Amino acid sequence: MSPFDQKPERIFLNKRQIKKVEQGKLADYLKPDQIELLFQHCKAWSFKSGSFIVRQGQAAEGVYIIIDGSVDMVARILGEGNTNIDYLESGGLIGGISFIELKRSPASAIAKTNVTCLFVSNVYFDFLNAIDPDAKYQITKAINTQLCKSMKRTHDQAVKYISKSDMVGLSFIGRALHSATQPVTLELKGEQDDNLVRLMQNPLMNIFSSEEKQELLMHSSFIRAPKNCILIHESEKQASCYIMLHGAVQSSILQDNKLAKLSVIGPGSLFAGIGCIDKKSTFTISFITCESAVLFKLSDEDLTYFKQKSPMIWYKLFSYISQSLVALAESVNKLDVRLHIESYNR
Amino acid sequence: MCRILSFLGKPTVIEELLYKPDNSFIKQSYNPRYMSVILNLAGFGMAAWDSNSNKPLDPFLYKTPELPFYDENLKNLSAKIAPHCLLAHLRGVDYHEPQVVANQNVHPFLYPNMHITLAHNGQLYQFEKMRFDLLQYIKDDIKRCIKGTTDSEWIYAIFLSQLNDPYARHFEAHEIINAITETFKIIKFVRKQNDIAINSPVNLFISNGEFIAATRFVLDYGWLPPNEAPSSHFTYHSLWYTYGEEYGYYDDEYKMKGGSTKSSIIIASEPLTEDTTTWLELPEYTLLFAHRVDKEVKIISQDITI
Numbered sequence: 001m002s003p004f005d006q007k008p009e010r011i012f013l014n015k016r017q018i019k020k021v022e023q024g025k026l027a028d029y030l031k032p033d034q035i036e037l038l039f040q041h042c043k044a045w046s047f048k049s050g051s052f053i054v055r056q057g058q059a060a061e062g063v064y065i066i067i068d069g070s071v072d073m074v075a076r077i078l079g080e081g082n083t084n085i086d087y088l089e090s091g092g093l094i095g096g097i098s099f100i101e102l103k104r105s106p107a108s109a110i111a112k113t114n115v116t117c118l119f120v121s122n123v124y125f126d127f128l129n130a131i132d133p134d135a136k137y138q139i140t141k142a143i144n145t146q147l148c149k150s151m152k153r154t155h156d157q158a159v160k161y162i163s164k165s166d167m168v169g170l171s172f173i174g175r176a177l178h179s180a181t182q183p184v185t186l187e188l189k190g191e192q193d194d195n196l197v198r199l200m201q202n203p204l205m206n207i208f209s210s211e212e213k214q215e216l217l218m219h220s221s222f223i224r225a226p227k228n229c230i231l232i233h234e235s236e237k238q239a240s241c242y243i244m245l246h247g248a249v250q251s252s253i254l255q256d257n258k259l260a261k262l263s264v265i266g267p268g269s270l271f272a273g274i275g276c277i278d279k280k281s282t283f284t285i286s287f288i289t290c291e292s293a294v295l296f297k298l299s300d301e302d303l304t305y306f307k308q309k310s311p312m313i314w315y316k317l318f319s320y321i322s323q324s325l326v327a328l329a330e331s332v333n334k335l336d337v338r339l340h341i342e343s344y345n346r
Numbered sequence: 347m348c349r350i351l352s353f354l355g356k357p358t359v360i361e362e363l364l365y366k367p368d369n370s371f372i373k374q375s376y377n378p379r380y381m382s383v384i385l386n387l388a389g390f391g392m393a394a395w396d397s398n399s400n401k402p403l404d405p406f407l408y409k410t411p412e413l414p415f416y417d418e419n420l421k422n423l424s425a426k427i428a429p430h431c432l433l434a435h436l437r438g439v440d441y442h443e444p445q446v447v448a449n450q451n452v453h454p455f456l457y458p459n460m461h462i463t464l465a466h467n468g469q470l471y472q473f474e475k476m477r478f479d480l481l482q483y484i485k486d487d488i489k490r491c492i493k494g495t496t497d498s499e500w501i502y503a504i505f506l507s508q509l510n511d512p513y514a515r516h517f518e519a520h521e522i523i524n525a526i527t528e529t530f531k532i533i534k535f536v537r538k539q540n541d542i543a544i545n546s547p548v549n550l551f552i553s554n555g556e557f558i559a560a561t562r563f564v565l566d567y568g569w570l571p572p573n574e575a576p577s578s579h580f581t582y583h584s585l586w587y588t589y590g591e592e593y594g595y596y597d598d599e600y601k602m603k604g605g606s607t608k609s610s611i612i613i614a615s616e617p618l619t620e621d622t623t624t625w626l627e628l629p630e631y632t633l634l635f636a637h638r639v640d641k642e643v644k645i646i647s648q649d650i651t652i
Contacts, residue, residue: 056623057621057623075623076623076624077623078588078589078590078623078624078625078626079589079590079604079608080604081604194572244568246568246569246570247567247568247569248567248568248630250630250631259649261629261631261632261649262629263629263630264567264582264629264630264631266567266568266581266582266630267568267570290567290631291566291567291568291569293568331629334626334627334629337626338626338647341589341608341626341645342634342645342646342647343644343645343646343647344647344648345647345648345649346646
């Protein structure tokens, strides 16, 4: 039997391994009783060196927390074939992106050494949602922090490539346009206001109760932004998120006056700045309107309010923010691949 | 709402593109995975260039308003033809009586004595209102070729009119890219004149057998008609590509084989396989130009900023 095909073995964690989890990275996010609950409800598995923990394209059934050993994250990438994209050790999380996106795994996880993992199933996450939503939020936050680190690595590779490439730079007029245009706050014209109706019809709002929707409206704003208006500046550290009501916004990497497009966000979608997760590192991702746009905005101050005063709203918002960051990370990966294949904007 | 498939590279039997993969092009007529509103039942057309055929610069052209999955002739032909370039289109239109389902509306379009074909996935909102204001941007000899009722054929006519010599056999990348950009600018300008500012997708695929140009673009993206709920009609239409040495059946699946020489590309509305790991989705507002340089296919891409 090839090592790839070896089945994992169900095991019980020993004292050393339990202590490792209690004092490891997870303890930065979860309280001791929340970790204790994980031990009670989640199974531990042992994987032999060389075996698959998760296969690319496989439906996600949960998240693996690495306790012992190291894991190579490998993905089949256009133009590159099978490529090592990450390396995880104790405290690393496997399957987080599929868990957040509810999609198939974008990469394979292969045990580089013998590996022991604790498996947090989707069923357990649903259970957590009912009994301890904070624990689910904290694990999602840990996944996002790991995602941001990985995104930063790919982002930095792309930035280096853009700096060296002969991509066409932004014109003076282009830069001036970006800095001259500013969004304006819109006043709502009662309950039948078109923008309010459009927001309430958005499926993203379905997870909020009527009371929560009212509270969201009290701590938010509607804005109109002309084309080429910067909503989130490169290197911006403040957290903010937006729901697109009309128009479109482009996420881009702006480096040495050269703009590389990541993705375009259209009506109905929520997008968030890196500042929602990572306020320390230096990202250069900006969000600029590529059509005139109307948006529902939650500023840093609004998000802080929900985090402190209405955690249930915050947890729900955070699940959407996580999805938007996963989408952003995917677009950074895609740009990195494209820069190696295409002669882009030259 | 349509589906388009284009291929440039090592000669490939077209049944491997049209019929064999698990999300084959013909399957996309009745079960498209990346669109949910309508099926693509209003015709099938293809242009295929084979350098070993009679008049190799002219494509083999096949068009039918019939359902392709009942077309035995197409099935038989597709097992025999192995072109180096292909542009195929499945037409999807709203289920309304005024729609004209006929051969003259089937893409790709190719006018007499010309060598460039075009297929379109999208819809210009309120085209009837602006149609005749576009006439002034179309050359006289090209105006006379318009036979169908679609916005797509008018886009083709405008595009051809932006080329210095639309009858030429060879084109440089910049000529095609400029003509596409000018076409978009004209449509945008005429829409503005007619107060049309509603989401209108314009995914174009253009080829003469030597290159494929494809756009993923929407005019006034994100602006829906008043009181209209969001629908797939107004979303960005998808566009994917895969790139490598040769397309075929490898390791129990249809895919583009890697390798040091990248000599083949498939650009399509949706991947031909359910496993999309060897495919890349092109970002919105992007133009892709793939052409052969010696034995390799090179890709130029640029943002569409009009």
